[in-house]
Amino acid sequence: MHELSVTQSILEIALRHARQAGASRVSSLHLVVGQLASIVDDSVQFYWDIVAQGTPAQGASLHFRRIPAEFECRDCSTHFPLDGETFACPACGSLKLKITAGEEFYLESIEVDI
Numbered sequence: 001m002h003e004l005s006v007t008q009s010i011l012e013i014a015l016r017h018a019r020q021a022g023a024s025r026v027s028s029l030h031l032v033v034g035q036l037a038s039i040v041d042d043s044v045q046f047y048w049d050i051v052a053q054g055t056p057a058q059g060a061s062l063h064f065r066r067i068p069a070e071f072e073c074r075d076c077s078t079h080f081p082l083d084g085e086t087f088a089c090p091a092c093g094s095l096k097l098k099i100t101a102g103e104e105f106y107l108e109s110i111e112v113d114i
Helices: 002-020 041-051
Strands: 025-034 061-067 070-073 079-081 097-101 105-113
Touching: 002 025, 002 041, 002 105, 041 061
Parallel strands: 025 061
Antiparallel strands: 025 105, 070 079, 070 097
């Protein structure tokens, strides 16, 4: 359910930037979502269609770019992607890991009509 508040925040950001640019309409938004971020694309789209009604962003399309999860082993410094369900380092088997990618969630760009 947190997608509702996230989607409302995205709308506020988009409308603020559109106003600053003197835009009449927001036509498209590009979102970056990490594999480990607990964001469900379909839920954001569902809420977007509701919260954007009656605003200059109504009907704007959402584009999602997923970033795969990546880790660094704290013991041997090996970098590796998330592979299935195991979180062990493929080089040494350590579970002492640092997440280096995959937690992202941000609005990358907005397309507007002037």
